[in-house]
Amino acid sequence: MSVQKAEPVFERPVPSMGASGWLAVLVLVLLMVAWETWVRNEGVTPSYRNSDGQWAEQRRRINHGEGDAWVFAGSSRVLTNMQLAVWERLDKRRPLQLALEGTSPVAVMEGLADDDSFTGKLIVGVAPGLFFSGYELRASAISRYQEESPTQWFGDQVSMLVEPYLAFYDNDFAFPVILRRQPVPARDDVIFDLDVRKLFNTERDRNSRVWDKLVYDQNYRELFRKIWAQNWTPLAELPPPVQEKILESRQKQLDKAIAATKKLQARGVEVIFVQMPYEGHYATSEVDIAPRELTWDVLLEQTGALGLHFKDYEEMQGYRLPEWSHMTGEEADRFTEAIYGLVQRELAARKAAGGNS
Amino acid sequence: MLFNSLTFVIFFIVVLLLHNAPFSWRTKKTNLLIGSYIFYAAWNPPFVILLWLSTLVDWRVANMLHLETRQARRRMLLAVSVVVNLGMLGYFKYGGFMLENFQSLMELMGIDYQPPDWSIVLPVGISFYTFQTMAYSMDVYLRRAAPAKSFLDFALFVTFFPQLVAGPIVRPTQLIPQFRLPKVATRQQLTWGFALITLGLFNKIVIADGLLSQAAEKVFGSSEMLHPLDAWLGTLAFSGQIFCDFAGYSTTAIGVALCLGFSLPDNFRFPYAAVGFSDFWRRWHISLSSWLRDYLYIPLGGNRKGNLRTYANLMTTMMLGGLWHGASWTFVVWGALHGGFLAAERWLAAHFGGGTFWKRWAPRLLLALLTYFLVNITWVFFRAQDFATAWRMIDTMLTFNMDGKKVLPMIEVMLVTGVTVAMLAIHWFMRNRYLHDVATALPRWLLACIWGVMLWLIIITQGQSSAFIYFQF
Numbered sequence: 001m002s003v004q005k006a007e008p009v010f011e012r013p014v015p016s017m018g019a020s021g022w023l024a025v026l027v028l029v030l031l032m033v034a035w036e037t038w039v040r041n042e043g044v045t046p047s048y049r050n051s052d053g054q055w056a057e058q059r060r061r062i063n064h065g066e067g068d069a070w071v072f073a074g075s076s077r078v079l080t081n082m083q084l085a086v087w088e089r090l091d092k093r094r095p096l097q098l099a100l101e102g103t104s105p106v107a108v109m110e111g112l113a114d115d116d117s118f119t120g121k122l123i124v125g126v127a128p129g130l131f132f133s134g135y136e137l138r139a140s141a142i143s144r145y146q147e148e149s150p151t152q153w154f155g156d157q158v159s160m161l162v163e164p165y166l167a168f169y170d171n172d173f174a175f176p177v178i179l180r181r182q183p184v185p186a187r188d189d190v191i192f193d194l195d196v197r198k199l200f201n202t203e204r205d206r207n208s209r210v211w212d213k214l215v216y217d218q219n220y221r222e223l224f225r226k227i228w229a230q231n232w233t234p235l236a237e238l239p240p241p242v243q244e245k246i247l248e249s250r251q252k253q254l255d256k257a258i259a260a261t262k263k264l265q266a267r268g269v270e271v272i273f274v275q276m277p278y279e280g281h282y283a284t285s286e287v288d289i290a291p292r293e294l295t296w297d298v299l300l301e302q303t304g305a306l307g308l309h310f311k312d313y314e315e316m317q318g319y320r321l322p323e324w325s326h327m328t329g330e331e332a333d334r335f336t337e338a339i340y341g342l343v344q345r346e347l348a349a350r351k352a353a354g355g356n357s
Numbered sequence: 358m359l360f361n362s363l364t365f366v367i368f369f370i371v372v373l374l375l376h377n378a379p380f381s382w383r384t385k386k387t388n389l390l391i392g393s394y395i396f397y398a399a400w401n402p403p404f405v406i407l408l409w410l411s412t413l414v415d416w417r418v419a420n421m422l423h424l425e426t427r428q429a430r431r432r433m434l435l436a437v438s439v440v441v442n443l444g445m446l447g448y449f450k451y452g453g454f455m456l457e458n459f460q461s462l463m464e465l466m467g468i469d470y471q472p473p474d475w476s477i478v479l480p481v482g483i484s485f486y487t488f489q490t491m492a493y494s495m496d497v498y499l500r501r502a503a504p505a506k507s508f509l510d511f512a513l514f515v516t517f518f519p520q521l522v523a524g525p526i527v528r529p530t531q532l533i534p535q536f537r538l539p540k541v542a543t544r545q546q547l548t549w550g551f552a553l554i555t556l557g558l559f560n561k562i563v564i565a566d567g568l569l570s571q572a573a574e575k576v577f578g579s580s581e582m583l584h585p586l587d588a589w590l591g592t593l594a595f596s597g598q599i600f601c602d603f604a605g606y607s608t609t610a611i612g613v614a615l616c617l618g619f620s621l622p623d624n625f626r627f628p629y630a631a632v633g634f635s636d637f638w639r640r641w642h643i644s645l646s647s648w649l650r651d652y653l654y655i656p657l658g659g660n661r662k663g664n665l666r667t668y669a670n671l672m673t674t675m676m677l678g679g680l681w682h683g684a685s686w687t688f689v690v691w692g693a694l695h696g697g698f699l700a701a702e703r704w705l706a707a708h709f710g711g712g713t714f715w716k717r718w719a720p721r722l723l724l725a726l727l728t729y730f731l732v733n734i735t736w737v738f739f740r741a742q743d744f745a746t747a748w749r750m751i752d753t754m755l756t757f758n759m760d761g762k763k764v765l766p767m768i769e770v771m772l773v774t775g776v777t778v779a780m781l782a783i784h785w786f787m788r789n790r791y792l793h794d795v796a797t798a799l800p801r802w803l804l805a806c807i808w809g810v811m812l813w814l815i816i817i818t819q820g821q822s823s824a825f826i827y828f829q830f
Contacts, residue, residue, distance in 0.1 A: 009530075009531065009534045009535055009620075010531055010620050010622055011620050012546075012549075012611070012615060012620035012621075013791070013793045014543075014545045014546050014549045014615075014793060015545075015549060015793040015794070015796040015797040016545060016797065017545070017548050017549065017552070017796065017801065017804065018801050019801070019805075020548070020552075020801045020804045020805040020808065021548045021551060021552070021805075021808075023801070023802065023805030023806075023809070024804075024805040024806075024808035024809040024812065025809070026805075026809070027805060027806055027808070027809025027810065027812075027813075028809045028812045028813050028816075030809075031809065031810070031813040032813060032816065035813070035817055149399065149400050149401065150398075150399050150402070151358045151359070151362065151364045151365075151399035151400060152364075154363075154364045154367070154399075155362045155363045155364040158363040158364065158366075158367060159363055168817060169819065171819065173817075174567075174817065174818055174819040175563070175567060175814060175817045175818045175819070176567040176568060176571075176818060179568075179768070179772070180571075180768050180769075182768065184767045184768050184771065185767055186766070186767060187763060187765070187766055187767040187770065188763070189762075189763050190763045190764065190765065190766050190767075192766040192767075
């Protein structure tokens with residue numbers, strides 16, 4: 001039996017590069033030092049990246065023996081305004097922070113409703129424009145929790161080892177992000193949305209505090225206000241098909257939230273809805289897109305859950321919101337303390353009255 | 358496991374250390390094999406079983422084929438390998454597609470057929486390693502090569518992590534002999550290996566993901582008729598993205614293997630400087646095109662059975678090549694267009710290709726630009742999620758209907774234009790050159806600066822560990 005002679009084994013040609021590799025490392029080190037210095041000069045302090053893996057890690061704590069804890073869900077207002085350390089000081093136990101910026105918490109509620117290991121208490125932030133739109137900027141975090149591969153888990157663990165030491169390692173200072181923010185002339189007829197900038201710093205367990213720059217840099221603050229208000233059109237002035245779509249989505253989110261709440265309540269989980277303070281542009285837009293009587297009131301009425309609206313409680317008013325929506329760190333400490341007291345008081349009152357608690 | 362992930366960085370450091378530790382060659386190969394399984398299992402552990410199945414079947418089949426002399430029995434053995442490998446591929450990759458088409462066929466016949474739910478996860482890299490193991494059995498069947506003497510060498514050939522999930526699709530004769538004798542990278546190989554890894558990751562993280570993907574997504578994600586400039590820029594962005602993504606993966610794979618002392622063949626040779634489609638396929642995904650040539654086109658008769666049959670063989674090969682990329686008719690059309698262009702080029706070359714005119718610089722540049730233009734037309738079908746999107750794009754790209762919607766902001770226009778012009782210039786400059794020759798010719802300080810800047814851009818781009826496009830194939 002014959003076998004044709006095999007072709008010679010390929011050997012890859014290799015250039016002689018001398019010490020180029022070491023010199024390249026030197027170039028890299030110099031550039032990295034310069035870059036890190038520039039980012040720190042922009043006021044950035046190293047913090048965690050608030051990655052999908054970090055959220056998934058916190059979410060898994062419910063399945064790993066902490067299912068009876070207080071859990072915070074919501075969007076960025078809950079993330080920045082609810083300070084875990086303050087709550088822990090008052091309650092003797094640190095809550096879990098599951099709020100996701102730019103994301104309606106309804107999907108998180110549904111996940112918790114389907115998870116029997118969650119038996120604790122749930123505070124859900126209702127930012128009307130997001131909550132009832134179903135918009136989910138960070139849907140990938142929920143998928144990560146559901147489908148995380150071993151390599152993703154490991155990669156996140158390695159990443160979180162270095163995140164608190166490197167200021168440049170921040171999504172908002174990635175090279176393509178900076179490149180796309182360069183002032184170039186606008187193109188005719190193209191709607192160009194300014195993307196949301198760095199808003200807060202995140203700690204290991206996702207406790208987050210608004211970035212100081214919003215407090216001391218007026219231009220940055222104004223930029224944020226411009227971003228929040230850009231391209232906004234009152235609901236009534238939108239084309240009828242768009243209006244219809246928004247109203248449909250609003251009803252759908254409301255129905256989903258009610259169903260998830262009832263499921264949680266049936267298991268003995270206390271669900272508390274909170275509308276945190278907003279002002280400026282949001283004072284107009286939030287109520288326009290989701291009028292209280294058609295959304296918030298219906299949610300509370302249908303679920304019988306406790307609802308804390310900032311307009312109803314003095315303790316929830318009078319906080320400084322640099323860009324109309326989020327509290328500075330100190331204000332958030334004060335707010336958390338106030339809302340903790342309020343929650344305890346209202347729950348006790350409901351219990352005394354024989355309400356749903 | 359993705360090359361562009363921190364997990365891989367740690368994994369590779371451990372593998373390199375073990376490979377350079379004072380172990381026997383057999384132990385080192387076993388380490389590489391275990392490492393390769395970990396590399397694959399890190400994504401979805403149960404799918405390692407498929408890898409084992411493919412390995413065991415082709416090992417056994419090839420050994421029996423080698424000893425067997427009866428032709429009918431040899432054919433049957435080969436059929437076992439082909440059925441098992443294509444069966445796995447068919448089940449995981451084409452099951453849903455076949456059901457959908459069957460349902461449409463039934464509908465045409467007036468029969469209301471509701472197929473079962475077919476939500477099956479596609480095992481990553483299955484199209485690559487099934488082709489690689491099938492090539493092994495076919496080579497033994499065709500007596501082009503003897504089977505591997507060691508099961509360890511064969512298992513490592515199937516599983517070798519640098520090229521396991523997205524190629525290059527390596528032939529047994531290219532890799533198995535390299536496992537026979539101890540191999541550790543020399544200092545020069547290690548340095549060049551790291552340089553290639555840097556270049557590959559730069560292509561993927563900075564260019565494909567960082568600079569081009571947004572424009573391509575915005576344009577191909579639009580459901581409206583677009584302005585021709587936007588449609589063209591979106592297509593050019595995808596054209597650059599898919600090259601930088603896939604060539605980036607191959608270059609990284611070659612660099613990773615070289616750091617371990619192994620040589621993988623080139624998979625790309627600056628394809629956007631191709632003059633004609635046959636030249637393009639000698640430069641684009643070389644390991645697949647040569648696989649299709651050797652195991653499909655030539656067995657079909659190649660160009661040995663007359664002109665008409667040659668054209669038919671070209672079309673069949675390229676359409677199946679298209680289908681290899683994904684279970685969708687848009688991929689088949691992509692393949693058919695390439696087949697058609699190859700056939701047309703063959704006919705034109707036979708009738709008008711004589712003389713020296715076409716060998717001059719300017720006509721060749723024109724032909725290269727024409728090739729690039731046509732390749733971009735084919736990419737529309739490759740990238741579009743459905744025919745409606747593809748036709749809409751082609752319509753506006755070819756008719757220059759200026760009423761379409763503009764969706765790309767100025768910064769994307771600038772990025773795509775800049776990257777495309779730079780990429781075409783580099784491809785044209787490198788058309789007849791080799792990277793290692795250029796690296797040798799460059800002053801070392803300049804080489805180091807380019808390398809250092811690429812590393813810096815990779816790090817500050819902070820890639821999101823997004824999967825390589827070809828993983829889905």
